[in-house]
Amino acid sequence: xxxxxxxxxxxxxxxxxxxxxxxxxxxxxxxxxxxxxxxxxxxxxxxxxxxxxxxxxxxxxxxxxxxxxxxxxxxxxxxxxxxxxxxxxxxxxxxxxxxx
Amino acid sequence: xxxxxxxxxxxxxxxxxxxxxxxxxxxxxxxxxxxxxxxxxxxxxxxxxxxxxxxxxxxxxxxxxxxxxxxxxxxxxxxxxxxxxxxxxxxxxxxxxxxxxxxxxxxxxxxxxxxxxxxxxxxxxxxxxxxxxxxxxxxxxxxxxxxxxxxxxxxxxxxxxxxxxxxxxxxxxxxxxxxxxxxxxxxxxxxxxxxxxxxxxxxxxxxxxxxxxxxxxxxxxxxxxxxxxxxxxxxxxxxxxxxxxx
Numbered sequence: 001x002x003x004x005x006x007x008x009x010x011x012x013x014x015x016x017x018x019x020x021x022x023x024x025x026x027x028x029x030x031x032x033x034x035x036x037x038x039x040x041x042x043x044x045x046x047x048x049x050x051x052x053x054x055x056x057x058x059x060x061x062x063x064x065x066x067x068x069x070x071x072x073x074x075x076x077x078x079x080x081x082x083x084x085x086x087x088x089x090x091x092x093x094x095x096x097x098x099x100x
Numbered sequence: 101x102x103x104x105x106x107x108x109x110x111x112x113x114x115x116x117x118x119x120x121x122x123x124x125x126x127x128x129x130x131x132x133x134x135x136x137x138x139x140x141x142x143x144x145x146x147x148x149x150x151x152x153x154x155x156x157x158x159x160x161x162x163x164x165x166x167x168x169x170x171x172x173x174x175x176x177x178x179x180x181x182x183x184x185x186x187x188x189x190x191x192x193x194x195x196x197x198x199x200x201x202x203x204x205x206x207x208x209x210x211x212x213x214x215x216x217x218x219x220x221x222x223x224x225x226x227x228x229x230x231x232x233x234x235x236x237x238x239x240x241x242x243x244x245x246x247x248x249x250x251x252x253x254x255x256x257x258x259x260x261x262x263x264x265x266x267x268x269x270x271x272x273x274x275x276x277x278x279x280x281x282x283x284x285x286x287x288x289x290x291x292x293x294x295x296x297x298x299x300x301x302x303x304x305x306x307x308x309x310x311x312x313x314x315x316x317x318x319x320x321x322x323x324x325x326x327x328x329x330x331x332x333x334x335x336x337x338x339x340x341x342x343x344x345x346x
Binding site: 056 | 315329332
């Protein structure tokens with residue numbers, strides 16, 4: 001029996017090799033803030049950010065969606081990453097004011 | 101006077117052979133007489149040209165076709181058996197036609213199709229022409245396979261392969277009506293691209309702007325976590341391909 005039907009059906013989102021794990025991000029943030037930032041907090045911040053983005057896009061197009069489900073979608077995550085990477089590359093090229 | 105006209109003139113000096121002369125030469129060739137072989141070839145060069153001309157079309161080099169038909173003629177001279185009582189031209193026509201047709205298909209096609217497949221495909225099309233003329237209908241694949249003494253699958257594959265020979269290259273330069281080539285334009289340039297919709301381009305751009313807007317509503321910490329998780333930071337190599345990402 002399949003243990004995680006949703007993941008089997010939707011596929012997995014794999015971060016690129018440059019992407020940090022929650023543990024690494026947690027240690028970076030802990031060093032910067034001078035206090036312990038647990039992995040679970042990092043994971044929550046990440047998820048909250050994605051939910052905010054999904055909600056913003058849904059509001060813009062007047063769509064009624066479940067942002068919690070959308071932000072787990074591998075397609076959504078990879079598209080978002082694509083946009084962020086391209087924007088960064090464009091920023092590098094023309095040094096525009098938009099920075100993410 | 102170009103080289104080809106000169107060639108036509110030079111071969112016209114060789115007289116045509118009578119049936120008796122052909123048999124005499126064939127006997128000598130059998131014994132290994134090189135001069136007799138040369139005479140037999142030279143006397144039939146006009147036959148080779150006349151067959152090559154039948155396959156001459158725009159965009160195909162006649163010299164290449166004549167060259168191939170000459171190769172067919174040489175094969176015919178080497179294999180001619182005078183004992184069977186046929187005239188040499190009757191026998192040679194098959195060899196020359198086969199050789200020229202092979203070259204014609206090669207020059208005319210972008211995709212190289214095996215000789216046996218293209219020959220079978222050609223035979224099928226000839227059969228269609230004949231049956232349509234004589235009986236007013238096209239034979240079924242089963243009937244055609246029976247007539248051509250082959251299997252249904254082989255014939256189907258040969259027909260598909262034959263169709264492939266009519267492909268043209270998208271990069272082929274377009275020829276103007278006066279026959280001159282316009283090197284700057286190709287067939288590919290003439291085909292409209294229905295996939296790219298200018299409106300879709302605008303919508304896609306606007307989606308990108310919406311996403312960038314959405315990212316800007318995040319707190320600095322949220323943005324940083326997402327960037328680190330996705331590997332989008334100053335030290336990261338963000339030029340990696342999509343295969344690397346997924």
